[in-house]
Amino acid sequence: MMNDFKDKTAIVTGAGSGIGAAIAIELAARGAHVVAADVDMAAAETTVTKIASTLGNARACQVDVVDPRSVEQMVAFAVENFGGLQLAVNNAGIGGPSETTANYPLDDWHRIIEVNLNGVFYGLKYEIAAMLKSGGGAIVNMSSILGSVGWQNACAYVSTKHALIGLTKTAAMEYAAQNVRINAVGPAFIDTPLLTKNLDADAIGQLAALHPVGRLGTPEEVSALTCFLLSAEASFITGSYHLVDGGYTAK
Template sequence: MTTNQVGQFAGKVAFVTGAGTGIGRAAALAFAREGAQVAVVGRTLADNDETVRLVTEQGGQAVAVVCDITDEAQVQAALAKTIDTYGRLDFAFNNAGVEQHKAPAAELAMAEWDRIVNIDLRGTFLCMKHEIPLILAQGGGAIVNTSSGAGLIGIKQNAAYCAAKHGIIGMTRSAALDYADQNLRINAVCPGFIDTPMMDRFTHNSEQEREKVIEQEPIGRAGMPEEIANAAVWLCSASSSFVVGHALAVDGGQVIL
């Protein structure tokens, strides 16, 4: 399928998970602005459709793809739909994830541990596992996995989330070495506190709780989804051509406190 888009990613295809809201939606819009055709991947069709509408409104091309990333068959089907629609895959932003219900480590329910690790770590791995052959078939490209500031430091009462996000970084670095000599660069982005629906849930929609969170940001504010999206686009671009296996903190200085 041809496109009349212009930009550094013209003629390329990006697969973005968690694209129905927040960082994923901002990333879908950012990739489209650079000329990429975008697979908007998420669990909720209405959210995906809204992202597609926004992409189309700005002159881009996108297709909505419903997918639960913990289900390998659904991941494979989502990628197959992307290939059927656009004929190729060049970039993937594996961004889908969920936050943990806070609890001290010894009080963390095993069901909650399993939920977080299954979505945040296993789901990211399943996407990457099945994206890699498709990107290699095009002669290379880039994958960006969303870790977190919690993948670089410890966060109180978040043992499962920290374990999963640390795991994403280790997985990213290992896979990056597997394919660095095949023109496939794999990196991770590590957001700080970002103004998204996840932030609202994390702070229980409490302005007081929100202020406590923002106090942890040296920059004095929460990040915006577009700031993470821009980092993901950069990590897929020729401007980062020598960046391999890196975990890029985009966090307002939080992890160097």
């Protein structure tokens, strides 16, 4: 298990903290050469430093996923540094204001669509092309439980996470015969800085209570599922959407 990604190259976007950092660290621990990509270069470098402290191999890369040229350059960076691309996790995403649909600010709507949906499309566009040249690979797109259920006052975020499921299924069907597998993961509420930085203890407790297990998830629990889907153990799994949600959607 520890070396099951040996000699494979992986890109993880949004790798500067939270779920992305956990995935980048686990992939490196399991032998992958990792490109830790983030819009915040300092955060990406922090993740690389953590990987280096465990003797893993990683490079930091600044990427703005709303810019297709920046995403293309990220993929080229991976290929130039490590000789190819076999694994990718399109994890970068943002939230948005809490507002009803009729009152949702247009600027926020467009920004969330650009990051959460278009950014993943750009990732797939360039990652798949590189993987085909490398003989195949595996991709995980980070959706959410909100890819299957609604959430009031979050129309843009919910829309993008639903759309990612359709994008994942379509791309998976197109490239299954060419040895590229593509799946989506749907985390529930995970204990990350993005979620908890603006919440007090009572609000966090209320979110935790929404899960039958009675707590928030951890980035490492999302990473465990993601890395399984990237691994050879999941060789017959493609075009599917996998929840890691503490029973949230079972209610």
